[in-house]
Amino acid sequence: MSVTMDAKTFEDLRLFIYQKSGIFFEKSKEYLLTNRLKKRLDALNMSTFEEYLRYIKSASGQKEMTNLFDAITINETYFFRHIKQIEAIKDAIVDELLKNKRSINIWSAACSSGEEPYTIVIALMEKYGQNIPARILGSDISKEILDKAKEGVYGEYALKELNSNMKRKYFDTIAPGKYKIKDFVKRKCIFKNINLMEERSLRSVGKMDLILCRNVLIYFDSKSRQKVIDTFYNNILNPNGYLMLGATESISRLNTKFKLCHFKMAIAYQK
């Protein structure tokens, strides 16, 4: 028997999720929300979404929040995703940022299972060798996914963009189709649990020169996107620092002081 949700419950649920995480589920994504939350209903032995909604709104439901975030976020990611952006970072942005300092701070602001921050490390190691002039922070709202990032074990899918030479160089094959990121790469990243919608935890990252915030703001509505982008601009990015969104994401419709810069087959926003 399949559980469904009525229009009102969907409205209430998405409002609640939005207020907590900034992720906005469009009507067309209702099926996604239903599918994902069904697993939580099963785990909690509940039979309706109304019951689940009442629970997460209650005081005792607080501990369900992480599970909720884990269930609704989409953790799709892989190494060297949007490769032109990675090339622009490696070949142009980093050079420019390093003109005035010896080392830069890079933040992968929704790093999922770690592919993105590790990709930056690998790209920079291809250019500079193991002593890269950058510190990399990876963060995500989901603790579960961060544990995966820290573990650093991946399947074929995550490595689909890498040739065998690159695989050998940066991964140990621990079982057929299972690759563990090498320690010298892992050591360059630190991971933190940060909710982009929580101003306080957001500011705790300190100053950054480059922020990657790819494929996460798409799940937010414009108001919460604006809030996050303002905080990036006003409190986190150093002067002339860059923000990179997913390949086809945009912020220019919003009120922003960021400048849109064109690189070879990639765009980025500069403070």
Add this chain to the structure above:
Amino acid sequence: MNKLKELYDNLDKIDSLPAFPSIAFEVINLTRSPSATSKDIEGVIKKDPNLVSQILKVANSSFYGLSKDVSSLNHAINLMGFLQIENVVMISVVLSSVKKMPLHKNFNRDKFLEHSFGCGVTAKIISNILNLNFNSAEFSCGVMHDMGKVLLDIYAPEILDEILDNAYKEGISFYDSEMKLYGINHSMMGAKLLSIWGLPEMLIDIIKNHHSPSSADNRLLAAIIHVSDLLTYSEGIGFGGNYSKFTLEEDEGWKIVVEEANMSKDFDLAFFTFKLYEEIENAKKIYFEGF
């Protein structure tokens, strides 16, 4: 002695200078004459079997998808329209000039052609998106904009190398590099060639000012070519290998476009960029097929 200045001053005395075929000239005069008919144009084009086959090739490319099999020149002309015929003629001129280029190590002929066509196509797409009507001149201008570089490559290859090297070393544009080293640039060079050829002033104005659009008579068209040149590079069409950035909002050409094309305040540059890139992707498949 400034060798580039010498080349520039004596351009009209060079015997082996790439020629603008008289047939091409006749065709352009006809396509721009209000009283010309497709029969007139057919009559001229027929004299050049190469041109005939090129036009049929384009007419049969997927760009004109609906047509099954265009085998008569007259059908092709009617199907494509005069302006498109003019474009093909311009392209054939650029192609034949470029064939004179030595197979140079740093300056790749095919990549150069790709960049030239890419710029023409991009100019056309931008004009469409912004609802500007240049009667297809934006395409010819785009395709011809770097003709000056062809001259450099044929007559001063070692200087071309030097300019490229210097641009690479200093991380500056080709234009800035040649200006710094010689005070002469490929826009001037190209414009002079076009005027030796006796091409319309309007075309010369744009080629001459595609790096200085505010000095052009037709500022808007020069600006469109300037911006197309940049975007062709950032879209990775043609030669490059250079990853430096540009910011449209701060670009001289883009500012002219914004001002003269009456763009609204809430114009979304990122959205425009995505749309443009998507169309360039499509056009790549269509245009480059016919040649």
